[in-house]
Amino acid sequence: MSSWWIYGYPEEGLRFRVADFLKKVTAVLILVWIFREPLRLEAYLEYIVWAIIGLIFAYELLGVGKWLGVTVSGVIFALAKAFFWVSVLLFVGSRWIGLPENLSGDDALLTAGTAFAYFVVLSIAGLLVGRTPFRRLSSRRWFTVERKAYSFSGADFGDVRLSGSGKAYPVKVGRKTVGWVIDGEVEVEAETPLGRVKKLLSPPVVVWTSRKLGGAKEKADPTFVERVQAMLNPDRLYRNKERAKVVDLGVVKVYEGDGFQYVKLPFVEVVETPHGEKVKVGPIHVHDGKPVSPPEDMVTIRELGNGFQLTKAGDRLAIETEEYSIEVVGDSVTYRSGEEALRLSRDYVSLKSGELSITVGKRRAKLRIDDTVITASDGKVRIRVGGKSYTIVSQEACQLVIGKAKEIVEEQSAELIEGFGVNRAALNSRVKELIDELMAYLG
Structure with a gap:
């Protein structure tokens, strides 16, 4: 697509x-x-x-x-x-x-x-x-941060929650409220298949949503408003990110994921999926095939000072930081950090780091580490190591490779998510063990 x-x-x-x-x-x-x-x-x-x-x-x-x-x-x-x-x-x-x-x-x-x-x-x-998208565009042409403050005590968006306290300032385009800026330390928490992701965010934090987040009226800080007004600049927010998969500016929303694209402009909304496309122009709806319904309210939480961004669009969740990114689609999750990528789903797991790759499905697996390649499927295992090739016809050996490959991915996943990256020494050791076990089938 x-x-x-x-x-x-x-x-x-x-x-x-x-x-x-x-x-x-x-x-x-x-x-x-x-x-x-x-x-x-x-x-x-x-x-x-x-x-x-x-x-x-x-x-x-x-x-x-x-x-x-x-x-x-x-x-x-x-x-x-x-x-x-x-x-x-x-x-x-x-x-x-x-x-x-x-x-x-x-x-x-x-x-x-x-x-x-x-x-x-x-x-x-x-x-x-x-x-260039958003190039040299003055934030004042887009947004107005109101000089009105309201109490903030948290927000719940289902799998995503904001906790903490502070002041919330409405962000408007014309007369329409498209988001809120939070002045105060807040923590974002999201449920993912990798576990619970937590991040303490430093103010100012912008939340692009049509929901009301403010409570009782508070005394506004004019200095804070002026500073945030300058920071809410599309050029600054998405500089060097012309190919960003998620763009949210309240009135302009773009979410591009695996087999899914959602774009919302004023009066125009477009959804494209493998099952079809849907276009909405004002009250007019036109669809081709049976695309999924667009998200009722795409929500983005962004830390303006440090670049952390979390977006929830329907059952999809995207988290972007300076160090890594996470995308969740139902039970499937993809974690990326530099050249390293981890993908987990109900029936499929994979790990890639440079020329290293391990993929495991229900009845097949493939490991590629340096000059070693091991594949297993349909009761047959093929090995290429040290310039030599071997073939093992054994359902037991095939299941051994699939099981070991899955264990290796799970072990390396913990290292990767904790920020340590792929442990090459441990990985090479496990692959050597697997080869030794497979050689026993060759007699």
Whole structure:
């Protein structure tokens, strides 16, 4: 599955098919607008024009990222293009077709001149922002940290919990609250198949969620608000992370995992899974196949000073730190640290570190350590070591390799998760023991 946040959807992607469909609907509505009198739809003129305007913005936003990937500048240019077409629409309408009262005259809600002015301003803004996601984007254009403080005593998001106390400051885009900034020491705790992960977070901590986290009103700290306002800068938060799999800015949400992509922009929501795709534009829902439902509320907890980030999206959990990352999907978990990666699931475990790799399934296993390769499947064991190759046809030997490989992965997992990395000496010792046991089958 391609990473469309970076590379863009293929031309036949559902999102772009929906955009093309909306263009056709827009064209039909324009014809209805022109011939409204013969069709006896004069009374519905206002609804028709506003529907056309809304559809223009919808298909332009859905078309973002077709060639260069979804970026902030791409979204800005899409809005600029939409305003340009709206300005043309209103200009032609005012001269030759006719407009409703609230789109004509001195008290008009939107005029061709105003729309064109937005087009010019947004075009310049798009050029300044550049093609890199979130590059040089001022946080003030996105967020406003309110100078109001409320008591904070913790939050429960199911498998993820925040405990501690302090003050919570609302973060808003326009009038909508998209998150909270916590001033106070809080601890995040998450349940994973690897066990319970705990991290004491230093303030300020931002929680991107639509839930209310604040309690009683408290006295605000203006200095703290100013400092956080500067720190909530998309460029700072995601600098050198253009290919980040999880991006959460309250109004822009991206989660890319194994066989799953979820993107939410204002008025647009896209879910892509191996079972199908789903696109939502305002109240319009279109799906292809049977994709899973999008997360009801994707929650991200981020430590602004040290880079720790935890995101919960439905049954998926992603934890990113400077040292390691963890991704949980149901009963499956993947741990990565540098070149080392550990994956555990109900029927499969694997460990990789550079050229070293161990994978174990229900009825097969493979170990590759330096010049030693051992494979076991279908009652047959193949060994290549020291330039020599051996084959053992034995169900017992096959089960021995599978069992030992699983034990090795479990032993090394503890070392890896505790931050010590793969213990090469212990690993080589266990592999040598396994080879000695297998040689007994060769007589």
